[in-house]
Amino acid sequence: MIALRGIGIAATLFFVFSAFTPFWNFVGRRLRLEPQLTKSDAIVVLGAGVLMDGTLSHESLRRTVHGLRLYKRGLAPLLVVSGPTPRTDARRGGLPEAEVRKAIALEMGIPAGDVIAISQVHTTRDESEEIAARLAERRSTTILLVTESMHMRRAMELFERAGLRVFPAPSDDFPRVAESPESRIGLMWRALIQLAGVVYYRAAGYT
Template structure:
């Protein structure tokens, strides 16, 4: 079993919806021997599922991760390159006849193309093959930029399996060219985890987040559970879990030089 697979299996167990399913299952198993415990687990899991599945809670949790506003013209003018983080692929996509980018990666790439056209800054795309497949995220992003936007990448990093890899391996491409100031394109909820990792590589980072969230309740529908609400809550909790994991790994590294 690869380290990437093991990490994602652990994360799946610690995050909804699987965590809530496990709690509910435990409640059903103990309902005869420990009725009070069983009822507590059932109420906890169902209440948590309902709450986390509401768009309001999903937006609220995503907002806790946002550390910047949309990037300004001044920040772009000071930068020397644009770095785009891959956000995943669709492996063996039937309609494309092979691996292609998922929606998250395409959203990031589209915004990077917009920033490039307004600034002329060179683009670095980064992403490997987490989970297998044929083509890396980096190579697919390079192809999409060229074929659909008419933009040629200056650098392609295609070995990264994690956000930490994205930062470390991207820096290896940029530093030989004396590039220190970058625009980092990713989702707004991903910047809290990604930005410090790039800064740790000695880079000056201007965050260019996309899809900033809302925590407002605009209608009753925001308080009703939806698949999109649960997805957003899971994204947010996954990011906080990743942040804690990186902090723990950093602490262990410092404790065992």
């Protein structure tokens, strides 16, 4: 009982520390990479989830809009969007996230020939391998990579291992703007997930 109480107190103190100090802002800044918005062969927008009704998740929409803006700025002639059908919705014939994103791009006036949708992927590693293979068919070697800032470092390592030259184009700046207790807790979870991902991918030899 005493041990459980001690664990509870430690967990409470950890969450209070995380919510009311800039510790995770510091960790986040160490994880994030500065944008390098350089002209490239393609803009690659990584998946972030689609809801059961076919609506993009908040993070997926943020990344999609950022990718569209980069295309409209003329930073690359090709837009690659990825994301699978949710496993829970696959049997009902729901649209893959990539196809929902492609439809948005077409509605925004981007020519169909300038958009590639990659839907047969479920992990960042899947995305790096499949997208690199598709771009190799076009002799494309440089990409602007769009994902959330905390995910960027791990994603870049995978795409570079797949043979591409990668320039980061993060869709947010969470480590800088997270100032409320709620946003700092959110930042903490994002950082822990990405740190765990880095450790796992390196232990598995993926990066």
